[in-house]
Amino acid sequence: MTCSDPDTLSGLSWLLCYLTTGKHLSLYWSVGTVLLLLAITAPVSLAFGFGGAVAARSRLPILSWPGKAYIAIVRGVPDIAFFLFFVIALDQAFEYVRHKVICPDWDQPIRQGSDFVVCQAAKLPLSTAPQWVHEVYGFAIAVLTFAIVFGAFAANVLFGAMRAVPRAQVETAEAYGMTPGQTFRRVVVPQMWIYALPGLSNLWMILVKATPLLFLLGIEDIVFWARELGGPKTPRFTDYPHGDWRMWYFLALLVFYLGLTRVSELALGRLTRRLSRGQATMGGEAQRKGTAPA
């Protein structure tokens, strides 16, 4: 079977050839983009969240106020507003800083009416940069945006989890003469995960379901390709003419996400059982007695 002459094909072989055209391969690649975004964003926002939580519980108001404000603001406003905001705001912030550093003798104002003007050398990415740099830069901004928004949620969860570690554990550590830093590192952090897990699992689900918003950040993701490929095609422009199939493409995306969340659910269930081991919680106690449900 060859795909060189689609007019002669029919039925299943037509479909197989259709689904392996160059553009469809781009669609499959963009699934990789989604998974890459998840793989990078999850640890980065966990790090942001950890920083936020540590700052929020600090005794110094200088640290605890920004930490608490970070948690509070992001939660009160729709996340997609943040996505739309940060994409421009981060871009302008980077260019502004570069402009100040690279072109100190620039005398015109940066905001001129409805324009944002920085010197050529401060543009990000440089107008001379190849295409892939533009794509990587766009993706990096998207990852940073996701990390900032989800970092605030993670900070909220971790802040609660650090406080949920039984007081007796901390007091015991203090009685053994550990410094606050040692207590935090050796007692609070290792024990907090089981308390954080329900919240973090929930967060992971939200993150998975937020990935199609990449489309709004101008990334060529699965939503972009589904719209592109599903639209009606006439024989003049393609070897594989078809009607409006966007509905079926989005149905496929729907099934893809259902699979992704189902797999996550199962994996998180296993992780919960693993982390419950040896903990002073009901789940841990049930495992110790060997009565935990398999």
Added chain:
Amino acid sequence: MSCWDTIGDYALRSLGIGERLLPRSDFTLCQQFTLIGSGLIWNVYFAVLALAAGFFLATAVAVGKASANPLVRKPSEWFIFVFRGSPLFIQFFFAYFAFLSLKNAAPALDALTSAWLGALIVLFLNTAAYSGEIFYGALMSVPKGDMEAADAYGFSGWKKFRKITWPTMLRLAWPAYTNEAIFLFHSTTLVFFSGFPAWQQRGDALYYANYFADKTFNPFVPYPILAAYFILLTLVIISLFGLANRRLNRHLPQTQRARLTFRPRLIR
């Protein structure tokens, strides 16, 4: 032109009343406040109707999921799984294109492809699934003793559900349901970014905020305005649901009442 003129021109712009053309240059703060506030009408419209209708379907789905009969339980479980397991954004796209094909088959169903009806249906089903899961969890934690007491008093069937089970379920579910309401309200901003067209530039608050950010290339004004509006309305939701919460808990001693806390966003 004073700010009052601007309000007169644009306060109902999102419904198509007033000035036809959106401002194109020399954007004032007043214009941004008015238009974004005008768009808020749509967010409130979607949230109120979807929540009001979704509440009843959610109760039905929760009872269905708790049912012993697999013919009722399985569809309820699948309904919850499909709408909770996939992104709302994709649901909007799928529904829009599905409605579009439906319209081609039967032109009478034209209204489904416009946001006021099509998006409302998606939001309604979506919130019914999330609230259904919340209600199901609450239904499972209704105290056994309450049910036994109801039996002892001779309650049965519909009357037992209406007078005993349902109010207790609502009482237990209310804090989580408040979060769901806030989240749904925030989700209404997705409508005009997901296929459903904003006909004659009649959009929601985020649509206009995005319009201004695109035109002025300055995100630092419209988005904070939008955020202020949303935080304000979120507080309104919390106080309204707080009133309902007080009523649901009015028979309990003061110390046992479930307190509503401002913890939106973490339930999905």
